Amino acid sequence: MNDWRKIDDLNRGTAVQKEVYDLLTELDIMNLLTDYNPLLVGTIPLGIQVEGSDLDIICEVHDPAKFKALVARYFGAMEGFVSESRVVQDIPRTKINFMAKGWPIELFGQPRRTELQNGYLHMIVEAEILAQMDDAFRKQIIFLKTSGWKTEPAIAKALGLVGDPYEALLELEKLPRSALHALCRSVQARGQV
Incomplete structure (x- = not known):
């Protein structure tokens, strides 16, 4: 880590x-x-x-x-x-x-x-998400970013999150890691990315 x-x-x-x-x-x-x-x-x-x-x-x-x-x-x-x-x-x-x-x-x-600022909290949860997802997810994020998307909206879109992407990622950061990992597995299983 x-x-x-x-x-x-x-x-x-x-x-x-x-x-x-x-x-x-x-x-x-x-x-x-x-x-x-x-x-x-x-x-x-x-x-x-x-x-x-x-x-x-x-x-x-x-x-x-x-x-x-x-x-x-x-x-x-x-x-x-x-x-x-x-x-x-x-x-x-x-x-x-x-x-x-x-x-x-x-x-x-x-x-x-x-360590309590949103930029750091976003990075922590984004790192955990990227670690759980496959390379196709990472490529999707990079593709969205090259298309003009900011990181948080790109990750929220790839995960299928709704609402304010910055707030949605802060909510994911608060989840127990087992719940976050389950969400990632669910996204992978749906083939969302």
Whole structure:
């Protein structure tokens, strides 16, 4: 089982994952952000990235101005650097984007432990689903993503989930693993993918 709190597993993964590991190590970004408990989430750790996928790093940010100043000090001169803070559903959120060696990087911060943020919870359940499903399912997800779908809607569609895909995956994350595995077996048996 992966320890998603570290990027070390990337260095033992696919060629793309190794490239990302090298980039993040060269930038020293995880160390520079250590006070913010950074976690790389999304398609790269899961191995379902497509062309244009970005590197999503979530952070625990209680002081957006301080966070933005730190990131600007180290990465403000990078191509496409932009930062914004806003409040969504009464939660302050900070988003910083820039490019590094052809990779779009997005830093996302909110005043919540990174292990409790939706991006991490989505990745955990997506990893479990991908581990239970066959290669045809993974290919279906990648196909949907190359067709413009975001990861969560693509997985929800492939599983036959209805309603808000982001919320549906959060509900699946709460299930006992035996129930999640049963759902995956049921989808496989129906040949939904």
